Amino acid sequence: xxxxxxxxxxxxxxxxxxxxxxxxxxxxxxxxxxxxxxxxxxxxxxxxxxxxxxxxxxxxxxxxxxxxxxxxxxxxxxxxxxxxxxxxxxxxxxxxxxxxxxxxxxxxxxxxxxxxxxxxxxxxxxxxxxxxxxxxxxxxxxxxxxxxxxxxxxxxxxxxxxxxxxxxxxxxxxxxxxxxxxxxxxxxxxxxxxxxxxxxxxxxxxxxxxxxxxxxxxxxxxxxxxxxxxxxxxxxxxxxxxxxxxxxxxx
Numbered sequence: 079x080x081x082x083x084x085x086x087x088x089x090x091x092x093x094x095x096x097x098x099x100x101x102x103x104x105x106x107x108x109x110x111x112x113x114x115x116x117x118x119x120x121x122x123x124x125x126x127x128x129x130x131x132x133x134x135x136x137x138x139x140x141x142x143x144x145x146x147x148x149x150x151x152x153x154x155x156x157x158x159x160x161x162x163x164x165x166x167x168x169x170x171x172x173x174x175x176x177x178x179x180x181x182x183x184x185x186x187x188x189x190x191x192x193x194x195x196x197x198x199x200x201x202x203x204x205x206x207x208x209x210x211x212x213x214x215x216x217x218x219x220x221x222x223x224x225x226x227x228x229x230x231x232x233x234x235x236x237x238x239x240x241x242x243x244x245x246x247x248x249x250x251x252x253x254x255x256x257x258x259x260x261x262x263x264x265x266x267x268x269x270x271x272x273x274x275x276x277x278x279x280x281x282x283x284x285x286x287x288x289x290x291x292x293x294x295x296x297x298x299x300x301x302x303x304x305x306x307x308x309x310x311x312x313x314x315x316x317x318x319x320x321x322x323x324x325x326x327x328x329x
Contacts, residue, residue, distance in 0.1 A: 090180075090183070090248040090249070090250060090251075090252045091119045091120045091122060091180075091248060091249050092119070092122040092123060092180050092206075092243075092247060092248055093122060093247065093248060093249050094243070094246075094247035094248075095122075097243055097247050097258075098122055098123050098125075098126050099126065100240075100241060100258070101123060101126075101178065101204060101206070101258060102123075102126045102127065102130075104204050104240055104258070104260060105176065105178055105202075105204055106130075108176070108201070108202045108262070110133070110174075110175070110176040110201075110202065111132065111133060111134060112133070112134045112135075112136075112171045112173065112174065112175035112176070113127060113130070113133050113134070113135050113136070113175060113176050113177075113178065114135075114136050114137070114138060114170050114171070114175055114176070114177050114178070115127055115135070115136070115137040115138070115178050115179050116138050116164050116177060116178070116179030116181060116189060116205075117138070117139065117140075117164070117179050117180065117181060117182050118137040118138075118139055118144070118148060118159075118179075119139075119141075119144055119180065120144065120147065120148075120151075121147075121148050121151055121152055121155075122180075123178070123179075123180060124137060124148065124152060124155065125152060127178070128152060128154045128155060129154075134171070135158055136158050136159070136160055136170050136171070137155065137158060137159050137160070138159075138160045138162065138164045138167060138170070139159055139160070139161060140161070140162065140163050140164070142161075145159055145161050164185075164189060164192065165185060165188055165189070165192055169196055169199055171199070173199065174199050174200070174201055175199060175200060176200070176201070176202045176203065176204075177193055177200055177202075177203040177204075177205070178203070178204045178205065179205055179206070180205075180206040181205050181206060181207060183207070183208050183211075183252070186205070186207045186208070186211055187211060187227060189205070190203075190205075190215065190227065190231060191230075193261070194230065194231065194234065197234050197235070197263060200263070201262065201263045202260065202261065202262055202263070203235075203260070203261040204240075204258065204259070204260045204261075205258070205259060205261075206243060206256050206257070206258045207256065207257060207258075207259065208252070208254050208255075208256060208257075209242060209254060209255040209256055209257040210223070210254070211227075211257075212239060212256075212257030212258070212259045213239065213257065214227055214228060215227050215228060215231050215237055215259055215261075216228070216237040216238070216239045216259055219314060219315060219316065219317050220314060220315055221314070222314070224314045225284050225287070225313075225314070226280055226281055226284045229280045229284075229318050229321055230276070230277060230280055231261065232318055233267065233268060233270070233276065233318050233321075233322065234263060234264060234267055235261035235262060235263050235264060236261070236262045236263075236264060237259055237260070237261055238259060238260045238262070239257060239258075239259050240257075240258045240259060240260055241257070241258055242255055242256070242257055243255070243256040243257065243258060244256075268318060268319050268322040269322060269326075270321075270322040270325045270326070271325040271326045271328060272325070275325040275328050276321060276322060276325045278298070278328075279295060279298060279321055279324060279325055279328060280313075280321055282294055282295045282298060283295055283313035283316070283321070284313045284314075286313075287312060287313045287314060288312070289312070290309065290310055290311070290312060291308065291309045291310075291311055291312060291313060291316070292304050292309035292310065294313065295309075297329075298328050298329060299324075299327060299328060299329060300327075300329065303327055308320065308324070
């Protein structure tokens with residue numbers, strides 16, 4: 079049984095066994111009983127996940143050909159594939175579950191936001207991204223790549239950049255480096271007015287990131303509060319705590 083690569087699905091299949099083993103080793107540094115793999119593709123990582131002892135495993139795969147291929151190649155996966163678009167599915171398990179995957183590059187940021195929606199059930203996520211996306215998620219204030227994703231993910235998760243993955247680890251090789259990061263849910267989340275308020279504030283601030291914060295978020299606060307010196311800064315100069323604190327003062 080052969081399969082074809084589908085550029086429309088952003089497919090680059092992992093072929094480097096050592097990278098697969100590194101990802102599994104990173105996974106096993108946390109305990110979990112339920113595991114979801116996003117986009118197993120041709121099963122390079124899946125074949126290491128299926129034998130994990132005492133784990134309830136599911137894989138989410140949209141591509142018809144890959145579902146047939148996986149079922150034929152790895153009989154242990156039968157009945158464990160959710161044949162749908164990950165962005166459209168309901169939570170795959172009751173209770174908590176870990177998420178892992180070599181994420182399709184064209185929807186990788188949307189996958190992260192989906193995991194954020196499920197954060198009460200997802201204590202850990204390990205994912206492979208284009209390196210620049212991985213760096214953006216992990217970045218700190220006062221850096222060029224610090225942005226919406228950095229703040230919204232790090233408000234709820236500790237982010238650790240684990241390792242680079244070179245293009246030759248894939249078939250076909252992408253034109254960019256890749257990177258693997260781990261998200262571990264924080265035990266205590268910084269106080270905020272509401273998640274909705276924080277998301278709205280952060281998005282408004284970074285959508286005009288070259289402007290002083292005062293100009294980017296003007297309509298969200300009373301005029302007199304906008305005199306606060308913090309509004310002389312740009313979005314990338316504010317910490318997660320700064321944004322969370324400001325959310326309490328929003329209209």
